[in-house]
Amino acid sequence: MPRMSSGAAVRVTRGQRLGEFVEAVIAPAARRRGLAATTLIRDWPLVVGERLALRCQPVRVSFAPGRQSGGTLVLHAAASAALDLQFSERQVVERVNAHYGYAAVARLRIVQAPPLRPPPPRRRRPARPDDAELARLSEATAEITDPVLAAALLRLGCAIAVADRTGASGTGTREAGR
Incomplete structure (x- = not known):
């Protein structure tokens, strides 16, 4: 049975879907980066919209010592998206806070770095006539x-x-x- 760095075991059964245990797998890595709610990473396109999600990604949330609200969300963004993110910072912060359910984030810090791209969808083989x-x-x-x-x-x-x-x-x- 595979073990994660935190020692928690992940058991995969034959009929289980990937989405059912993704949270357990990415949670320790996300916590190390300051993203206690890993759902922000998983649901990023739903939080900010498909257009922005393709051009930026959350990296970590940093808080002042002893606080768990009013933090700074660090985003990696393509250079072309940085200006767009600056203009829509208030809306992104509101959407992230709505996702968390409380005022977890007060501001954004945009780092111009290329966001990770999901792999391109696999092309289907064209059907052949009989x-x-x-x-x-x-x-x-x-x-x-x-x-x-x-x-x-x-x-x-x-x-x-x-x-x-x-x-x-x-x-x-x-x-x-x-």
């Missing part, structure tokens, strides 16, 4: 002498066949062309 449809399309393009044109028409025919099969038609019905 073997019979592919054979029919290959036969239909066999008489074309230009190989580039034949390949382009074969790709077009495959795309149309897949779109017809999945119901993802573009501009209208294709029945008139058959």
Whole structure:
């Protein structure tokens, strides 16, 4: 069973979703950085909106000694987002405090550093027509002498066949062309 640096064990079962134990995994690291409520990291796009969340990220909250409110939220932001964050500081502070449920943050400190980007979404492999449809399309393009044109028409025919099969038609019905 994997153990975290704090000694707490994380047990993963087969049918369990990742979101069910993310909090336990990131909590110790977030506490070391001053983010006691790790939900701020997880819900950052919901707190500040997708547009700002892609351009900045929370790093830590620092408080005066002995206090747990009126702190400074340190954000890493792209250079292009720093000015936008300065102008919308009041709204960001209000949204963060609404997320925490009390006046935890009084001001922002913006550090111009590139925020970590989430990995790009994986592209799906394009669907292929079945073997019979592919054979029919290959036969239909066999008489074309230009190989580039034949390949382009074969790709077009495959795309149309897949779109017809999945119901993802573009501009209208294709029945008139058959």
